[in-house]
Amino acid sequence: MLRLRSCIVTHLLSSPTASPISSLRRLLSAAPAVSTSPSFAVEDYLVGTCGLTRAQALKASTKLSHLKSPSKPDAVVAFLAGLGFSSADVAAAVAKNPKLLCMGVERTLAPMVAELTGLGLSRSEIASLFLLSSVKIRLRSIVSKVQYYLTLLGSSENLLRAIKRSYYLLTSDLERVTKLNVAFLQECGLGACDIAKLCIRAPCILSINPQRFRKGVELAKGLDVPCSSGAFIDALESVTYLSEEKMATQAEYLKKAFRWSDAETRIAISKAPSLLRRSKDMLQSRSEFLISEVGLEPAYIAHRPSLVNYSPEGRTRPRYYAVKFLKANGLLDLDRDYFSTVTISEKVFLEKYICPHKEAAPHLAEDYAAACKGEVPSRLKFP
Known part of the structure; x- marks a missing residue:
């Protein structure tokens, strides 16, 4: 029985052109009734049908010990194949989230795909979205979040770029976290394009607790970085994850390493806030090269601090x-x-x-x- 099911699913994976539901119904209708015998071996199924390595299957099987037949997993794998998932994609998705195989196709997965299609996403984009966010996603909330981010970011391409950097966009609380942070950026004068750039470049920032986020924005402003400048994103990334004490310590080290005055240190940080996140070893080696080897003056570097970021x-x-x-x-x-x-x-x-x-x-x-x-x-x- 397992071998027959495996053959059917393999056919689906090699022929993804038909719709997921129609292919599933057509091919599985010919299969005999599924036995719920405890002889069903989850680990073997994960290796033979889903393409996991033996080590991956051993780890994943602990979360699927309740499965007694391949019926539901077969349906999920066939559905993914219908979306355009390759065998490697299926293996990656299942390895990330084994419980994916327990989801209902007609009650959960198919309606979700239909709604995402209604938002204008292509089947390949939906497959990419699903694969990128398959770790800890709540499928019931994905549609409303995708709809919001499509408007915020302007395109499905930008959405996928942002999620590739951080799937937290789709796990964060939209109403109590993300929208509040976006609204605060708008209050600070950032336009739609600026917010979109921030979200694409550092999407996890919008998932930060709003109170902490507001404090980070204020600290970034305190670095004399205009909210409308490209450096503001760098500033926000830097200060959001650093305490004021660590920022002060890092600024003092920059001053010492590059022989800057207080004013020059402030100028350098305002132009390249990412310097606050660089390691001391890296800063020291860059200082030795730029000052001792190239012979640049400290003031020259302070007004062109991006030099420090180049390898x-x-x-x-x-x-x-x-x-x-x-x-x-x-x-x-x-x-x-x-x-x-x-x-x-x-x-x-x-x-x-x-x-x-x-x-x-x-x-x-x-x-x-x-x-x-x-x-x-x-x-x-x-x-």
């Missing part, structure tokens, strides 16, 4: 070596600003600083590529 290994050091080589060989103006060479994209950097010098410096491209991998060719070394 020396993958970006700032290779570019520094390449530009220094070009200047030393008279191929580039000596007054070329370092900040401008760091902030441009890799594609633009290659087009402006590497490709034009193929004849004058035939090994530069090769040496620069090596520097990006952590090697420093002798031709790029200068006293």
Whole structure:
């Protein structure tokens, strides 16, 4: 019996074009009545039909010990296949949430899919939404939340991006948490686009207790970061998870590591609030590179603090070596600003600083590529 059921479900997984319900009814109607014999082995079913590894199945089976037949699990797996789930998708969803196999198809899953379709989501988008949020989701509340976030974020694509970052959007209390936080941001002057950007970039922030959230917003304002600026998102991310004491300690360390005055420290934090979340080891190594090796003045860095966030290994050091080589060989103006060479994209950097010098410096491209991998060719070394 289990083998027959497995064959039916396998067929469904390989033919997801038919509707979930019609395929399920058509194919399972031909199967003999299901026995409720205690011989049904959940662990074997999870491996053979759902595609879990033996270790995953052993862990998941503890939550499905009450199952005595494959009837309900077969229906769920067939339904997921009808949504467009691949065998790997089914395995991932069941591994995350084994109790998914106990849900009713016609009473719970099918109505939910019908309502989501009514909101304009495609079958593939619904499958992605279901897979991303299958861990701790309450299916009965998903439709109202999706409807709200579609309006807030402007598109199903943005919704899926946000949920991929944090499924808490669909588990947080919409009325008592999320909507209150959004309303407070609106009171602070943030427009719909700004709130959407915040939600996509750091969706878990909107799930924070409203009282704590308000305090975080006020602290972010205290960093002299305008609510309408892109840095405000960084500020809110930073202060929401840090105590005022930790913020003060981090600011003092920044001041010491980069030899900044109080005013310069405040300027740097207002421009790049994410510095408050960086480790001391990272800050110290960036300081040594920018000040001791590159020779930048502390005040220069304070007014361009994003320099600290770029990785020396993958970006700032290779570019520094390449530009220094070009200047030393008279191929580039000596007054070329370092900040401008760091902030441009890799594609633009290659087009402006590497490709034009193929004849004058035939090994530069090769040496620069090596520097990006952590090697420093002798031709790029200068006293």
